[in-house]
Amino acid sequence: MKCLVTGGAGFIGRWVVERLLRDGHEVLALDDLSNGRRENLREFEGRPGWLGLVDGDLTRAEVLQPLFKAHQWDLVLHLGASIHVQKSIDNPGPTFQNDALGTFQVLEACRRQYFEHNGLNFDAKHFDFDRDVPKLVRRAPRVAVMSTCMVYDLAGDAAIREVHPYRPASPYAAAKIGADMLALSYFHAYRMPVTVVRPFNTYGPFQKSNSEGGVVSIFLKRDIERSPLLIKGSGQQTRDLLYVEDCAEFVVAAASSEKAEGRIINAGTGHDVSVNDLAQLCCTAGNRVEKVPHDHPQAEIMKLCCDASLARELLGWQPRSSLEEGIRKTRSWLEQNRWAW
Numbered sequence: 001m002k003c004l005v006t007g008g009a010g011f012i013g014r015w016v017v018e019r020l021l022r023d024g025h026e027v028l029a030l031d032d033l034s035n036g037r038r039e040n041l042r043e044f045e046g047r048p049g050w051l052g053l054v055d056g057d058l059t060r061a062e063v064l065q066p067l068f069k070a071h072q073w074d075l076v077l078h079l080g081a082s083i084h085v086q087k088s089i090d091n092p093g094p095t096f097q098n099d100a101l102g103t104f105q106v107l108e109a110c111r112r113q114y115f116e117h118n119g120l121n122f123d124a125k126h127f128d129f130d131r132d133v134p135k136l137v138r139r140a141p142r143v144a145v146m147s148t149c150m151v152y153d154l155a156g157d158a159a160i161r162e163v164h165p166y167r168p169a170s171p172y173a174a175a176k177i178g179a180d181m182l183a184l185s186y187f188h189a190y191r192m193p194v195t196v197v198r199p200f201n202t203y204g205p206f207q208k209s210n211s212e213g214g215v216v217s218i219f220l221k222r223d224i225e226r227s228p229l230l231i232k233g234s235g236q237q238t239r240d241l242l243y244v245e246d247c248a249e250f251v252v253a254a255a256s257s258e259k260a261e262g263r264i265i266n267a268g269t270g271h272d273v274s275v276n277d278l279a280q281l282c283c284t285a286g287n288r289v290e291k292v293p294h295d296h297p298q299a300e301i302m303k304l305c306c307d308a309s310l311a312r313e314l315l316g317w318q319p320r321s322s323l324e325e326g327i328r329k330t331r332s333w334l335e336q337n338r339w340a341w
C-alpha cells in the first residue's frame, strides 16, 4: 500500500514509518520539523519503499494538495500535532491550528481524493448520502487519526474504556477531542473509512528527553548524566506506559482494518504505574529523586489506566514489551545516541 504519515519525523511517527516499511509498504512522511527531526528517518534512506520526507506544514491546503495530486494514498496515518500540554495552556493558538484545523485539512484532502477518484464533484452542492455513497466504490484512502488518552476525565479504580467521559483539561485535550469528532463525522456523513486511534502515554527510543519529550526519557537522561530525577507534584499520578513499537503496531493494525472503521480505539497495557514508582525504576544507585512544584496542576490527570479490550477484540492486538524491558531498551538507546538529548 501507499502510505502517507503526517508527523512522520516525530517520535511515534518514526516508528510508524519503520513498521510500514517492514511490512513492505511505500511510505512518505510529511513533517514541518517543528518538533520532529530529520535524523529520526536517516536510516531509512535507500530502503525499498521509502519515498522520503516532505518538509511542509500540514495545516496548509497548498502543501497537501500537491501530495495528493502526485500520489493516490491507500493509508493516511495522521500523527502530526502540537503535543505540549503546558504550551497549549500558555498559548492555545498554535495547538488549535495544528491539531484541530490541521486535522480538518488532512481530512479534506482525503475526502477530495475519495470523491475525485470516484468521479464525484468535490465542490458540488447537496451531497446526497443515499444517492452518492453507493457510487463511492473505491475505499481508499483509509485514514487513522491519532488521538490521546489526555482527553479522558479522571476515572476511579476501573481501567478507561472508549465510552469513558471526556474532560478537556487543557486546550491540547480540547483540540484533540474536536479533531476526533470531526474525523468520525467523515465516517458518518460520507462513509469514509476513518478510525480514531487513542494510545495511552507512549515511550521509547527517539522520544525527546527535554521538555518536549516524555517522562521516561526525561528521567533516564537525567539518571545517565547523574542529575536528580525531578517529580512534578506529588508523584502519585499514574500512567499506563506503552512501549513505542507496540504503539506503532497498534496504529498500523487499526489503520488497516475494516473492523476499525468509524471507531475510537484505545491502546495501553492495562497496568498503571505511579510517577514515584517510575522514578525508582529509572533511578540507579548513587542518584536521587526530588519533588518540584507542578507547572500545570489543573491539567494533570491523576490516574490513567487503559482498558484495551476493544483493540484486542477488533484487531487481535496486544502489547508485547514489559515496562522493565522498555525502560532497558530506552536507556540503552539514550546512552548510545547522545545526539538526540
Ligand SMILES: NC(=O)c1ccc[n+]([C@@H]2O[C@H](COP(=O)([O-])OP(=O)(O)OC[C@H]3O[C@@H](n4cnc5c(N)ncnc54)[C@H](O)[C@@H]3O)[C@@H](O)[C@H]2O)c1
Residues within 6 Å of the ligand: 006, 007, 008, 009, 010, 011, 012, 013, 030, 031, 032, 033, 034, 035, 036, 037, 056, 057, 058, 059, 078, 079, 080, 081, 082, 083, 098, 102, 146, 147, 148, 149, 198, 199, 200, 201, 202, 203, 214
Ligand atoms: N507521546 C505520547 O505519549 C502520545 C500518546 C498518545 C497520543 N500521542 C499523539 O501521537 C502523535 C505523535 O506524538 P509524538 O509523541 O510522536 O510527538 P512528536 O512531537 O514527536 O510528533 C509530532 C510531529 O508532528 C510534527 N508537526 C507538528 N505540527 C505540524 C504541522 N503543522 N505540519 C507538519 N508537521 C507537524 C512535529 O514536527 C512532530 O514531528 C500526536 O498526534 C500526539 O498527540 C502521543
